[in-house]
Amino acid sequence: MNIVVCVKQVPDTATERKLRSEDKTLDRDAADGVVNELDEYAVEEALRLKEAHGGEVTVLSMGPAKATETIRKALAMGADKAVHLHDDALHGSDALGTSYAVSQALKKIGFDLVILGSESTDARTGMLAAMLAERLGAPQLTLASKVEIEGTAIRVERITDYGYDKVEASLPAVVSVVEKINEPRYPSFKGIMAAKKKPVETLGIADADIAADQVGLANSWSEVVDFAAAPPRAAGTVIKDEGDGGARAAEFLASKKFI
Amino acid sequence: MTLLYTEVEEELRAAVRDLLADRCSSSAVLGRVESGVESGMPYDAELWKTLARDIGVAGLLVPEELGGAASGAGGASAREAAVVLEELGRAVAPVPYLSSAVLATQALLTAWGAAGGEVAGELLGRLAAGEATAALAVPFAASPYAPPAPAVSLSEDGTVTGTVGGVIGAEIADVLLVPVRLTRGTALCAVETSPAGTVQGAVRVAPVTSLDLTRPIATVSFASAPARVVATAGGPETPWVREALLRGAGLLASEQLGIAEWCLATTVAYVRERRQFARPVGSFQAVKHRLADLWLEIAGARAAARNAAARLAEAPVAGDITVAVAVAQAHCGAVAVHAAEECVQLHGGIGMTWEHPAHLYLKRAKADQIALGTPGDHREALAGPADLPAPV
Structure with a gap:
């Protein structure tokens, strides 16, 4: 089984993240x-499926040159090879442009199964899996908390508001x-050493048959018009218990869909 | 030779740091300290298993042919082990890395290198795979320049009897490596602590109230405990112990560096946040100059510790490592203690709080300073090679 995992390099959520003022x-x-x-x-999950069913795990990442660090970590965890989609023309692509570029790369690599995280911590659109499936004409099984494969059938438990x-x-x-699906392993020292010898293929947009007029900032369907720093946190709601405190706290939680 | 961290070292550091961030937060360590006193198990066995087996740090010094990761051709070496120790020091992680994967492993490596012993090879294989944990039954405070004479004797029936105090890592060890005296010469023996059919009470590990709560010392007694001879030596010296203590001292410098770095980083973060007289306390010269001085000291400590690790890596079995080790140990111990003291002081009242981890670092730094030779021992050892004999 040929499994392709899409990984993205994102700015560390523990540090302050910024937008560039010149092109937003x-x-x-x-x-x-x-x-x-x-x-x-x-x-x-890809590594576990490979261990259970055999096959090969390819890492696919679209991003600038320094995304190789991310690729190396995935290889150190145990993936077999990697493809780095890297082209200045891809800079600033929105979700539609990204899904087009990634789907073209996937067509070139070939796959039985594509696995990705359900959203990224930077853009947080959570749309890529659905868009990729549409573009590739493949079924989409999103928000999976459990994956089982039997022959060519794939069964997934899909998280919903009411259960799965x-x-x-x-x-x-x-x-x-x-994140409910498993506990990711830590790269081992031997894995880190082995990753150095694993092949990483770099694709530009021409190599992956990506039309330049469909990607990049200028061709994005969505546009960032303006941005501002998040306002400092406002004071929360204080519920004073006058006999109905519990009920009102529950109401608040329910309104936020926590319960 | 460059002392900068290589890409592989940085990736190994990232893996260890991720694991420690997930499983060894300061509140987890404080919790372990509390429960460890009651249960008699100061170490986090699960964390150690993940480190040793999954990340594979236990085999960094063990040659590939024995199942480890060390090789002359781009494999692991003391430099990688040093990076692991930096991270473990930074987290005051309660794991037996120094006692098992450095001290015990180095003693076995010396025995194996000298005689190619079968027992040493077998034990190293188990240690490298993370299947077993070992401890060297020698006082942690022993100086590599004057290793103590063996206090345990080997009987003709192959059992050992005697008591050793001040041992680290014995609580979690499956194998204890004991230097023993023979009628003529010395030997290194391996005692399994829990083989099937061991006479109860043959090996006893009695905890001792220790300054360092995250790596306490214990008294180990053997009463006719079955042992296997790993190596023997003709003279009164115990070369395996000397080599383990010396190389362990060289790598301990990296742990001290990690302690000092955590103390500085945590203190700087605190003084930027803590406000007094309507400004962050870190903006006062009396505070920031102290931290700038500390930064300089740590820069020196890093150079000394990295140099020691690099020298150990270049000379994995023999070679003159004494100068590099002695320089690092003469310097890094005091830096770590100073950093931890500044950390406690500049945190103000919070630094004196049990629930804040600062005290763990101060205690670890202080225990490390006198471990494996005091700074004075190491300075004295430098006198000869540096041609600066002490005044008579």
Whole structure:
């Protein structure tokens, strides 16, 4: 089975993240790049599926030159090879442009199963899995908390507000995972050493048959018009218990969909 | 030779730091300290298993042919072990890395290198795979320049009897390596602490009230405990112990560096946040100059510790490592203690709080300072090679 995991390098959520004033895109040099946390769960799930069913795990990452750090971490965890989609023309692509570019790269690599984290900590659109599935004509199984494969059938438990759905499809398919699915492993020293020898193929837009007029900041369908720093946190609501404190606290939680 | 961290070292550091961030927060360490006193198990066995087996740090010094990761051709070496120790020091992690993967492993490596012993090879394989944990039954405060004479004797029936005080890592050890005296010469023996059919009470590990709560010392007594001979030596010296203590001292400098770095980083973060007289206390010269001085001291400590690690890596079995080790140990111990003292002081009242981890670092730094030779021992050892004999 040929599994492709899409991973993204994102600015460390522990540091201050900034947008660049000149083109209103993320300033990727301002913060340390780390692997998008949910993508680590995707890598782990791919490795577990490979260990159970055999096959090969390919890491696919679209991003600037320093995204190689992220690729190396995924390889150190145990992925077999990697493809780095890297082209200045891709800078500033929105979700639609990104899904187009990634889907073209996936067509070139070939896949039985595509796994990705359900959202990134920087853009947080959570749309890529659905868009990729649409573009690839493959079934989408999003927000998976459990994945089972039997032959060409794939069964997924999909997290919902009320519990989970059991959904089934046939491969090839696109799966996005949530953090409930597993516990990602830590790269081992031997894995780190082995990762140095694993092949990393770099693709530009021409190599992946990506049309230049569909990607990049200028061709984005969405536009960042303006941005401002988040306002300082306002004081919270204080509930004074006058006999109905419990009920009012429950009401508040219910209104925020916590209960 | 560059002392900068390589890409592989940085990736190894990231893996260890991620694990420690997830599983070894300061509140987790404080919790372990509390429960460890009652249960008699100061170490976090689960964390150690993940470190040793999954990340594979236990085998960094063990050659590839024995199942470890060390090799002359780009594999692991003392430099990688030093990076692990920096991270463990930074987290005052309660794991037996120094006692098992450095001290005990180095003693076995010396025995294995000298005679290619079968027992040493087998034990090293188990240690490297993280299947077993070992401890060297020698006082942690022993100086590598004057290793103590063995206090344990080997009987003709192959059992050992005697008592050793001040041992680290014995509580969690599956194998204790004991230097023993023979009628003529010395030997290094391996005692399994829990093989099936061991006479109860043959090996006793009695905890001692220790300054360092995250790596306490214990008294180990053997009463006719079955042992295997790992190596023997003809003279009164115990070369395995000397080598383990010397190399352990060289790597201990990296742990001290990690302690000092945590103390500085945490204190700087605190004085930027803590306000007094309507400004952050870190803006007062009396505070910031102290921290700037500390930064300089740590820069020196890093150079000394990295130099020691690099020299150990270049000379994995023999070679003159004494100068690098003695320089690092003469310097880093005091830096770590000073950093921890500044941390407690500049945190004000909070630094004196049990629930704040600062005291763990101060205690670890102080215990490390006298461990494996005091700074004075190491300065004295430098006198000869530096051609600066002490005044008579």
